[in-house]
Amino acid sequence: MVTIDDGIIASYRRLVSDLQAHNHYYHVLDDPRISDVEYDGLMRQLLLVEKQYPQLIKKDSPSQRIGGAPLPEFNQVQHTVPMLSLDNAFSVEALRDFDRRVHERLQDSVKVSYLCEPKLDGVAVSLIYKEGMLVQAATRGDGATGEDVTANIKTIKSLPLKLMSDLPPRLIEIRGEVYMTRQGFNGLNVFVKERGEKPFVNPRNAAAGSLRQLDSKVTARRPLNFCAYSVEQYSDYGSPDTQWGMLEYVGRLGFRINPDISFAVDIDACESYCNSLFTRRTLLSYDIDGVVIKVNDLQKQKLLGVLSRSPRWAIARKFPAEEAFSQLVAVDFQVGRTGAVTPVARLSPVFVGGVTISSATLHNADEISRLGLHLGDTVVVRRAGDVIPQVVRVVYERRQKNSSLVLFPKFCPVCSAPILNHPSEVVARCSGSLRCSAQVKQAIKHFASRGAMNINGLGDRLVDKLVDAGCIASIVDLYDLTLPTLTQQERLGDKSARNLLNAIEKSKRTTLQKFLYALGIREVGVNCARLLAKQFTSIEEIMAARRNELLSIEGIGPVLAEHIQVFFADPKTYEIITELQRKGVHWPLASVDEVRDISLHGQVWVLTGRMESMSRGEARNVLQALGARVSDSVSSKTSRLVAGSGAGSKLKKANALDIPVFDEKQFLQFIADT
């Protein structure tokens, strides 16, 4: 064992803490205390010592920010507390409505004050620190499950690897935004272009792209920043009682807090803040897409609670979307799986709101007539609600003479069948059904998709090609595809063809639920397919089901029942199903036992309170035996809560999230029935 001189250890520690301090001054506080040259000198010293005595290297050493070995993939992580999104306010009125709801809900004549902060346009991440050390960083994902991006996050210099506190909380989750300043973004693009690579289109995408690198050494070279905006869970800490206090606390732990955050005594003050920020948004060093307004009092936040998607105590005041002029080049009429005909505007490409827009949905015939579109019209486009491009209006002054009015077709552009307008529906539908190649293509794409038969390698382009080439005309034909037919397709070699055939073969083994979903019955999504598969043991039963039987299933209403019956009443349906089965598509026949076993599969149950008849552990075992996952905390992903006597906060939360709850009696009845 090599002993290291105490002096060396001491000087190493000194180096680490000095570098950490200067790092903090520079990246978090924007207040450097030494020159870059001096900093580099210290860093070189550190690396020298660490090279000589690798056993000294501390986990939070600044040298650890250069990135490690590339990952094979990102791991999935469950969020302990779901990462919700925010409700949006696109107008002053919507903001005032929010304020009104807050007051009503609190039933409180007392004034509510808010905290206003610029809404950074970046990527939301959650950071978990245990005993002061950063142990996990995850993206938002679907709110319940995200991706583990710890290795990449560690390379960001404006966040601490180790919290700046002598007595750090045992556990704390910090949430914030990973973003790039405009300066950082421009610098990166200069560098990228020098290397002959494609520049990023906007800072947000550059930040998101950097975070998705499997090789964290690449991420380390990207000018990423992190700005903290909330704390979700912590222990061992006397808690602040306001959002502002919380942020101050987070700042003391070593995080960058947005300097433009401001306190607002009431909603009027919020409004002026929004106005002022909007006028000086171009002066900011970073991109924003609005202002986040939060009830400052944490106690009140708690009282207000959360909805399934967003908290009631916060709102995002979105700035009016940027608008731009473009020309209407054409209107395409797309035919969907159910025959729905959707007009799509093809526009001359225009850069608006950070991306290049070249097409936008026009939704339906009403929208076309509302706009009064003529081909070649100059139109105003914007990105509404963040993402979806929208044609706002026509600039009539710029309309060319003799330009032709855009008319909704009477016949399907693909199969020429009449387009029908059902009086109760807004959408018009092609009546060609499966004689329409567009509908066939969509049906096949849906059939092959992940939640359905999951045929890997059968993407949109290939389906189009195969149908156009006449190789397949229905989902049934997929199972007759052969190697020679496939390899004669362009850019589809022997290997790809074999892989695809294997995937098709593999798809034959499926489940009733997936098969039902794959059939593409109108309005029957994953959820409804599950209900059907659970209620009936065989497809024959479903085909024979009477209206009342369908209606008796919770979650299936008259519309759904009608669609299901119409679908199965079609002799074509019967033909297709028997053909598929004849070609080998099969699923485990649900014996009574199997129905029991899988009936709660995919569900997440939570137990709370005390029950008379069984212990928590027994209940857990029962539920797990039925295929459910039993979790400790209520989130938006929770399927059902079982509340015994003395249930408290979990019950409250379940109610707030609109999650179904069983009491003990109902629970016992349920397990007896299942």
Next chain:
DNA sequence: CTACCTCGAGCTCA
């Protein structure tokens, strides 16, 4: 809807 990353495979040219 657009942009980005990653992968496997095919094409092209040396």
Next chain:
DNA sequence: CTCGAGGTAG
């Protein structure tokens, strides 16, 4: 090198 597919993000 380019393409298509499959995944992510907002």
